[in-house]
Amino acid sequence: MSEPATTASGFDYTQGVDYPVRVEVPMPRDLFDRLTNHDHAPICRYEEATGLAEFVAMPTLSHEGRAALVTRLFAHIELMMLEAGNDPGFLLSQSVRVLSDDGAFEPDTSLFVDPSRAIMATDVEGYLDTRLGHPVPDLVVEVDRSVNSRRKLLPYFRMGIREAWTWSPRDGVRMWVPDPARSDGITIMEGSTVLPGIGVEALDRLLGDSTREERIEVSRQLARQVADAWRR
Numbered sequence: 739m740s741e742p743a744t745t746a747s748g749f750d751y752t753q754g755v756d757y758p759v760r761v762e763v764p765m766p767r768d769l770f771d772r773l774t775n776h777d778h779a780p781i782c783r784y785e786e787a788t789g790l791a792e793f794v795a796m797p798t799l800s801h802e803g804r805a806a807l808v809t810r811l812f813a814h815i816e817l818m819m820l821e822a823g824n825d826p827g828f829l830l831s832q833s834v835r836v837l838s839d840d841g842a843f844e845p846d847t848s849l850f851v852d853p854s855r856a857i858m859a860t861d862v863e864g865y866l867d868t869r870l871g872h873p874v875p876d877l878v879v880e881v882d883r884s885v886n887s888r889r890k891l892l893p894y895f896r897m898g899i900r901e902a903w904t905w906s907p908r909d910g911v912r913m914w915v916p917d918p919a920r921s922d923g924i925t926i927m928e929g930s931t932v933l934p935g936i937g938v939e940a941l942d943r944l945l946g947d948s949t950r951e952e953r954i955e956v957s958r959q960l961a962r963q964v965a966d967a968w969r970r
């Protein structure tokens with residue numbers, strides 16, 4: 739029997755839930771640049787911190803759909819707050835690319851909660867480069883199918899991102915914040931510090947295997963809780 743094909747990170751891409759979505763290949767940066775026209779080829783990126791080139795062959799509805807659910811939740815929150823007469827000045831995006839000394843990163847969804855950061859971000863042409871003093875989102879979200887996003891958490895927090903949410907079929911939702919007191923520099927929270935009113939359990943229901951009607955109701959409920967907490 740032949741051995742299963744795996745990526746550099748050990749993922750069996752012939753059996754994984756994302757097949758044939760994503761593979762990671764170790765290679766020098768100059769080789770990646772020659773193959774991809776300096777990162778301008780579609781659906782690929784290079785992580786300087788790991789020396790891995792990531793190629794995405796075909797996004798899945800499971801991945802894209804869950805990222806869209808979180809983006810819709812952020813939109814519901816903003817709308818609920820506007821209806822209450824409180825303009826939060828949020829900026830949400832599914833296409834932010836952030837550069838730092840750790841490499842280039844593209845969270846699936848991101849949210850600027852601080853209005854001053856949001857205004858500064860809209861004035862930036864191209865990628866947000868922390869080395870040039872560009873602002874970063876307050877909250878980022880990673881939907882994991884074949885790659886564990888935990889390795890991105892410390893780079894995110896070193897940039898100044900305040901909180902990260904991850905979702906995977908195995909672990910469900912996890913909320914992470916920086917914690918200098920811990921040896922690994924991060925800790926798990928049961929509720930959001932950036933958007934008070936959102937807990938892990940409710941967010942799990944939103945991103946789990948619920949019906950469309952249930953997801954709409956959970957999203958509205960969470961938006962209402964955040965809007966209420968914001969007024970206090």
